[in-house]
Amino acid sequence: MKCDVCIIGAGPAGLFAGIIVAKRGGKVIILEHNAAACQKLLHTGGGRCNLTHSGSVNDFVRAFGPFGRFLKHSLYEFSADDLIDYFNQMGLPTVVQEDGCVFPESQRAGDVANIMINHARQSDVQIIYNTQIQSIKKESENFNLDLLNNQIQSKSLIVATGGVSWPFTGSTGDGYKYAKNFGHSIVTPKAALVSLRIEEKWLCNLSGVGLENVVIKGRAGKNKFNCSGPLMFTSKGISGPVTLDLSRYVTDLLPDYNNPAKVVIDLLPDHEISDLEYNIMDMCQKHPKKELASLLAKYLPRSLLFSICGQISPGESIFAGILKKDQRKQLTSMLKQLPISIVATDSIDGATVTRGGVSTKEINPQSMESNLCPGLFFAGEVMNVDGPCGGYNLQIAFSTGNLAAVNAL
Numbered sequence: 001m002k003c004d005v006c007i008i009g010a011g012p013a014g015l016f017a018g019i020i021v022a023k024r025g026g027k028v029i030i031l032e033h034n035a036a037a038c039q040k041l042l043h044t045g046g047g048r049c050n051l052t053h054s055g056s057v058n059d060f061v062r063a064f065g066p067f068g069r070f071l072k073h074s075l076y077e078f079s080a081d082d083l084i085d086y087f088n089q090m091g092l093p094t095v096v097q098e099d100g101c102v103f104p105e106s107q108r109a110g111d112v113a114n115i116m117i118n119h120a121r122q123s124d125v126q127i128i129y130n131t132q133i134q135s136i137k138k139e140s141e142n143f144n145l146d147l148l149n150n151q152i153q154s155k156s157l158i159v160a161t162g163g164v165s166w167p168f169t170g171s172t173g174d175g176y177k178y179a180k181n182f183g184h185s186i187v188t189p190k191a192a193l194v195s196l197r198i199e200e201k202w203l204c205n206l207s208g209v210g211l212e213n214v215v216i217k218g219r220a221g222k223n224k225f226n227c228s229g230p231l232m233f234t235s236k237g238i239s240g241p242v243t244l245d246l247s248r249y250v251t252d253l254l255p256d257y258n259n260p261a262k263v264v265i266d267l268l269p270d271h272e273i274s275d276l277e278y279n280i281m282d283m284c285q286k287h288p289k290k291e292l293a294s295l296l297a298k299y300l301p302r303s304l305l306f307s308i309c310g311q312i313s314p315g316e317s318i319f320a321g322i323l324k325k326d327q328r329k330q331l332t333s334m335l336k337q338l339p340i341s342i343v344a345t346d347s348i349d350g351a352t353v354t355r356g357g358v359s360t361k362e363i364n365p366q367s368m369e370s371n372l373c374p375g376l377f378f379a380g381e382v383m384n385v386d387g388p389c390g391g392y393n394l395q396i397a398f399s400t401g402n403l404a405a406v407n408a409l
């Protein structure tokens with residue numbers, strides 16, 4: 001079979017790239033090793049699919065941090081507004097939450113996938129499912145792909161195979177192998193947007209305790225970071241939205257059990273440290289017979305307060321009236337700057353995205369074409385790009401899928 005563009009992977013990046021190639025009049029074949037397209041997409045946003053984020057291209061570039069520069073052109077060519085327009089025009093209304101996250105109005109990821117699968121079908125995009133690629137070679141101007149029972153010849157090839165997280169959805173890292181065959185380097189894949197393991201066992205005993213809003217600060221090399229949002233303690237460490245964002249900053253430093261990443265948690269970001277200390281002193285004077293943890297329960301869950309008090313005075317209850325000045329200072333400091341040591345991320349299999357992949361140094365940001373092999377393109381999470389929570393990673397898939405498609409034809 002011959003085509004203008006062959007795409008490996010029918011996730012959001014590959015499927016959308018296929019739609020764009022077909023819309024521009026190209027013959028396109030997508031090879032997918034699963035029995036269906038967009039298997040990971042169905043799990044996104046807890047099944048609701050946070051498909052993008054509201055904001056300008058510059059907001060996106062900032063949110064992507066070190067990857068912003070590489071992604072900028074693709075975002076200009078296909079922005080969050082373009083993505084929202086596309087789905088709205090295809091009959092899928094969207095809603096923007098207060099926090100800027102964009103979801104389908106139906107709150108169903110399946111609707112997002114179906115819109116694209118139907119659009120691909122109507123546009124004569126050929127998708128070959130359950131396919132196993134045996135080899136890929138570039139001979140003269142064409143790519144020749146050997147499948148088990150078939151051969152494909154294409155002028156361009158787009159690799160859109162995703163990362164290695166959630167491998168049961170199909171992203172098994174094959175794209176790295178294909179990229180390496182054409183001389184590309186792979187930045188070691190690491191887990192990102194993932195729960196973190198910490199050293200402090202006394203906090204792990206609080207598994208299941210959640211906090212509505214904390215701020216976590218730290219430093220990775222020269223760069224300071226600051227993340228905020230809900231936090232949950234787990235039996236191995238911390239989880240919840242703030243942790244997922246934090247994981248993007250620390251994943252490159254981990255695992256390092258001898259040299260953990262040190263961060264501090266502000267458990268009460270809405271309270272100034274001086275006001276807090278004064279309030280604690282005042283409450284203790286007014287209620288000297290009350291147990292300290294119970295007295296402070298208006299601020300934080302009692303179980304967390306008991307554990308913190310246990311750190312200040314191991315093995316015994318602290319009553320408000322006997323709290324010494326240095327203990328009060330220590331308590332306030334733990335509430336505002338609780339130090340924790342992050343030793344590892346949870347497994348990459350369970351991570352929301354993969355940090356690492358095909359090095360962007362070898363990909364032209366104006367086209368997504370390989371600098372090493374003309375006609376070879378990359379799109380989506382297979383590349384060393386990742387974004388924070390909030391719809392940014394799907395936007396990467398769509399924007400780079402679009403740019404690769406436009407240039408591959």
Ligand SMILES: Cc1cc2nc3c(=O)[nH]c(=O)nc-3n(C[C@H](O)[C@H](O)[C@H](O)COP(=O)(O)OP(=O)(O)OC[C@H]3O[C@@H](n4cnc5c(N)ncnc54)[C@H](O)[C@@H]3O)c2cc1C
Nearest residue numbers: 009011012013033044045050162170174380381391393394
């Ligand atoms: C639980 C979860 C929730 C998420 N929620 C969100 C969210 O709400 N918002 C957001 O922006 N991002 C979210 N993400 C991230 C987002 O899903 C990914 O970044 C996005 O799916 C990447 O798209 P992709 O097309 O590059 O790769 P994928 O979606 O991984 O698709 C790659 C495709 O390639 C196929 N493939 C791989 N190798 C081969 C091969 N050798 N031959 C043929 N086919 C192959 C795979 O089967 C798959 O269909 C979430 C991720 C997870 C795991």
